Amino acid sequence: MRANSILFWILAVFFALSAAGYTFWAWIYYDGKIEWVGTVALILSAILGVFLAFFLGRTAKGFGGVLPEDRLDANIDDGDPEIGHFSPWSWWPFFLGGAVGIMALGLAVGVWIAFIGVPILLVALVGWVYEYYRGYFAR
Secondary structure: OOOHHHHHHHHHHHHHHHHHHHHHHHHHHHOOOHHHHHHHHHHHHHOOOOOOHHHHHHHHHOHHHOOOHHHOOOHHHHHOOOOOOOOOOOHHHHHHHHHHHHHHHHHHOOOOHHHHHHHHHHHHHHHHHHHHHHHHHOO
């Protein structure tokens, strides 16, 4: 995680220098006027890099130093915590993604289509959550 933090610090400095160079170049090109869209975008990119670098640096210190990802002699199992149980044969995530796609289509095309996606979303969500409470895999 320390390496990631250093990379984001480098990116933040790069975007800050790019913002300064872009602003100066635009000031020369437009006869004393600043092109604000690119300048603001580059400044915000530099700020985002600073936020991410600071967060990753503080998180690495909170973990107490070197993580398994940072060690050259670490095994895959060292950085492999138990995340949860996910069924590889489940079809419910497919239907859940389709329902979210229908809802997004409804927001883009017509709101009435989103009303079709809401019941499908609810059925898919309930089906996925309660998949192991019925049928062959019931507990």
